[in-house]
Amino acid sequence: MNIKLVNCHFDFEQRFELMEINWCISEGQHWVITGANGAGKSALVASLAGFGERLAGVVTGLPEKVALVSFEAQAALIERERKKDDADIMDVIAVGTPVADILAEDNACPLIIAELLEKFELHYLLDRAFRALSTGETRKVLLIKAIASKPALLILDEPFDGLDAATMAMMEQYFSDLARQMTIVMVLNRCAEIPEFITHLGYMQQATLAHTAALSDEAATRALLQLLHIKTSELQIPAAEGNLINGGLDATQPLVELTDISINYDQLKIVEAFNWRIEPGQHWQLSGPNGSGKTAILSLITGDHPQCYNNDIFVFGFKRGSGESIWQIKQYIGYVSTALQWEYRVGTSLRNVIVSGFYDSIGLYTKASDGQKRIADQWLALLGMSDRADISFNKLSFGDQRLLLIARAMVKHPPLLILDEPCLGLDDINRQLVLALIEKICAGGQSTVLYVNHHSEDKIAGIGHYKHLLKHPDNIAVQ
């Protein structure tokens, strides 16, 4: 059995649409579909059971017998029973269809039914009306019904929801036996529940199957689970420490004012006559081709560019070159760039890397307070890296390092958060994760975000100001 969905587009009674679904379920595979609420997990698996109207694309290899157990299916059956009741105009108390009859539908195998009733200890329910059962009981009945119909494809949407631990363990064992006879596709919200017989993970996002990973590919699996973690956990940006650094800033003054800026290397002009004013609360996106001076302009603001002393720059109440130190400037800034990541070559722990954001240092040279450590741990939990708090930063993958440096930049809720191509070099999954964090920070209201990229698809909700740089004509001529 090889089920293939190619470029499929499904409509669910105009309530929901699945877009661009490409998915292949091969013989012997068992899938868990996961993703945030509303991403389309249930719709995806329901489409395999014939729900939804296919507007485009091709589906091949679907077996004849597909069974779906889901809240939606459960609700539909209950609704059907309720209607029967309404239809009864006789003045007798309608008892509804007994469980035994419900189970016998669809040519279900009586042997399996008997076996499962015993396992679930549900014999006593057989004669009761289906609609009189509790939610948990109807769920179990549906499950028995689905399995007993001996499908080639068994779809279980959140099968463990509302089950106690003992039942869950029993079910998992049972499913793993079943997996030898049929293909199983599950929807699960909690990764901790992924049963051992599962071979593949699928991640739904914004109505499409955004990522898939074979569980045998550890790196891909880890990334996918991390993304799931960040998307589904109540994404709470940890608080800054005690009093915020922007307490001292004059809210009526611009954070940054660059006037008639020029930047030259040797005889070459990179930027000329550039002006920019950033008010508190104005989130900006800066874009432009390579060599247009994006990073150079940012480093004028951060004080990392030596020509900041030859330009008219006003930042956080300081006129640059008037006796202020760069540390007085940096205290107001959180900053991430590829250059920073190259510079950040230290063997210190992940926790210390985050704490170093409080001190604007690369590495940590001051004893962290307990409060700072606690905040760092909250960030690690948010990134799904709690179990790695004490390992060395330089042992991390590039993408994980980037995530950590983004947390470092955000940790003090700086008045100005500069993210210079934060997603550069990140795979799809990590990019989504970073964008989610940035949206959260934008919405938080404490930091003004200055976001730089040249990928137009990385749009951030909440950014309302755009600046696009062009290459200086001198620079183009030279290249």
Next chain:
Amino acid sequence: MSNNYFNTLTLRDQLEQLGKCRFMHLNEFTEGVDALKGKKIVVVGCGAQGLNQGLNLRDSGLDVSYTLRQAAIDEKRQSWKNATENGFVVGTYQELIPTADVVLNLTPDKQHTPVVNAIMPLMKQGACLSYSHGFNIVEEGMKIREDLTVIMVAPKCPGTEVRAEYVRGFGVPTLIAVHEDNDPQGNGLALAKAYAVGTGGHKAGVLMSSFVAEVKSDLMGEQTILCGMLQTGSLLCFDKMIEKGIDAGYASKLVQYGWEVVTEALKYGGVTNMLDRLSNPDKIKAFDLAEELKSIMRPLYNKHQDDIIDGTFSSGMMADWANDDANLLGWRADTAETAFEKTPAGDVEISEQEFFDHGILMVAMVKAGVELAFETMTAAGIIADSAYYESLHETPLIANTIARKKLYEMNATISDTAEYGCYLYNHACLPLLQDFMKKIDIDVIGKGTSNDDNGVDNARLIEVNAALRAHPVEIIGGTLRGYMSDMKAIV
């Protein structure tokens, strides 16, 4: 040649100056850069130290500009480019020196006399002249105008690291001193401290020393263990391996990178830790080799220290300066022609531990050199803290330059003074170790011992471990590294 300043001091003053060295605590720097705030700082010279110190000082909120000789400006030399591309004001001595409150002389040692002679008449009354090395004052006997304050601020790392550590939010260990003959307003120390804060040095640890102690210990360290021993050791170890049929690419790689790897262990935990990286039998072997090396080389170390103390070394070198560097340039050319220098490192994998296991002799040489330099310096009256920094502390920094580009890189990075002393040492040490090297085989350099069992005699191991740990360089090292790691969570 003018008078050697040190030789004009009484024995009592000589001993007092040599013995000056104190590790300062962070709370002595609470005034930050205040003493320099609003003052006009003019840097003479824009090489690696000049540029990078200037960048740090400016980023600390200080007013920094550069002065270069007219010719360097007219010809737009590298120093001019360094300063202007970084947005500094650049001017001639005549334009800028008269406006300066503080002049930082960061030119090479060799140019100090002409530079100071040129700028001193232009300096304003009561200004401050700062050095980063005391050679000009102590060895050449330069007399500075009485109204001027003379200080020294010497970051103990190459210029690029001075900048890199500052940018990280840290600094490099720094030595400061006030020339007591030139402290008319009594504010020399305040200025030196503010300068050290401005470069970030206070975060990594500041040693308060004297011009004399700095010069005599710095010269001794650089020509013996730091550069001399590593150069001599490189040549001897490489040639021995070739003689015994070890693959040339392997031998080249083992030596080029080996110093860096073994001295990394030294940096973290002193000589003890470096030897602890070896198996017990190998450790005893390295210990014995080091003892033998120490007894052969001790007279050489003594001679270097004596020549430094009484000025023989500096007058010899200054004579070579006057002779268009004939010796220096000849030795430099000879070094480039050595087999080690000309054999590129092979494309072979050598694990970190293998550098120890196959480089027992290199470990022994580092141990012998560090301990001898330290012992000789302290015996000459230099205080242990100073001796530690000028021997053990700096060895990994020099080893790192060899890893980058062999002896060429080391000699290009270090000062001319260090390079000159290095060749002197090398020429004396190579013949001195000839007989010793005859007995050496590839078990201690190149191949490793093939001990099937790691058994050792208990009593002997206890003896060796105790001797390692009891050496005075380990005692002071433990204390100073303790200060460092208090401040620097990552070493």
